Amino acid sequence: MPPSVIKDRAAIVGIGQTAFGKGLPDSELSLACQAMRAALEDAAIKPEAVDGLASYTMEGGREVNVARNLGLGEITFFSQVGYGGGAGGGTITHAAMAVATGQADVVLTWRARKRAARASRPWSQQSKYVDDEWMFSRPFGLLRPVDEIAMLTRRYMHQYGATRDHLANVAIAFRKHANNNPDATMYGKELTRDDYMNARWISEPLCLYDNCLETDGALAAVIVPADRAKDFPQPPVYIHAGAQGIGRELQTMTNYFSEDPLRGPSWATAKKLWQYSDFKPADVKVAQIYDAFSPLIPLSLEGYGFCGRGEGAAFTDNGALEAPHGRLPTNTSGGGMSEAYVHGFNLILEGVRQMRGTSTNQIADAECCLVTSGEGVPTSAILLRK
């Protein structure tokens, strides 16, 4: 096996974010630039030094717009990663590849969204005649991402005996973490098992608390070559491994047509992620796992090798996902379900805080942190280390 070009060759030296909320007054572009400005200040790097950009294809603010606003230098590397929530780890991986190969020296990655307004929800903007693969699902009233994932969830419950109690384990763990995070949307708002069981349905078998939040906000990170990482004021967080993944015959969100629909894109991503990693799943003491919907957690736990097929639901029992003493404290800032839903970029920043030692739910002995992007779409993951 050839050596990995990116292993530990790049580091995150700056992070920044705006407040999270609903109906924030500033534009999406303004929020993006504010988060990037904060990340550069955190790294003590002048905007003129930035020469690389990696972002989501769904990002509203294009490279030229953020560069003009922030007064960035000449840009020599820019890439975008598609598929919405699958992109986060991909932007960091692209940035790591860019600095490891010398295509750029300082790369900014970011995500900004104004998602809280109902009119901004993508599913509500579908035109009447569907001309892509969704023509085989949406006309039947399978309209929203939650419906698409509910269909896989129901099959998963049937096939492996998973229950709503398992999904409640996920929602409650992340809420407890948010209750300790003053920046989280759900800070100070407790969620009990009774609250969960009595919540209104959104798409049976999924209820309100199986869904992520709808958030306005932005986050950004600065990536530089590892050999310069100690020149900056913050403890460097190294990108140990990164990977993207599309499973065989995957269909985005409506993955009902492949041979094994419950074997999602996490599996392809995990294979490449662990291939070059010095750490194995058993070495991971804290994780940030993409949680647009609670069932993505058991599916991802299986995909990334923390347990066997069909064991992801039972894995969540006995407070396994809860800081500080669970088997695998997960989404320690509250995640998409209780901190903010910004297409998973907040999970990346929480991974950085865990490695810096500044999380509000700090895991003391964690040497690395897994951060994953959306299961169910072409996706990505990164492994951060101290």
Place this chain on the structure above:
Amino acid sequence: MEATYLLPDVEAQDTAPFWEGCARGELLVQTCSNCGHRRFPPRPMCPVCRSIEATWEPTSGRGRVWSVIIPHPPLLPAYADLAPYNVIVVELEEDPMIRFVGNLLATEDGPINELDPSTVEIGEPVRVVFQKVEDVVLPRWVRA
């Protein structure tokens, strides 16, 4: 927003023969002319042998419920008016790797919310029926 159903673009190039079949009351599955592999949803190339030659073969129209959900609002207005209703995935009797999204109906020409959605069970046998919705024909299902 206008209360309207979402409908397939039945003239889209690679998928039109499926919808033409529905209009004739046939559930067709694209089948590779070279290696015989069935594929759905329709697409231009066979993922097994890379042939672009295919025929559209009739199926038994019988299957089993593979999964089921019950959507509740917020939904697009036309669907919110029907909620709660069921959406199912059906695996085809003769080839369980071929699956269709649809709705289970109480009666062949009834609405999708006529059946108590909590009674739908994974594994129960169903057969296809065809319903005209505005200017297109959709495949839906009744208990077999």
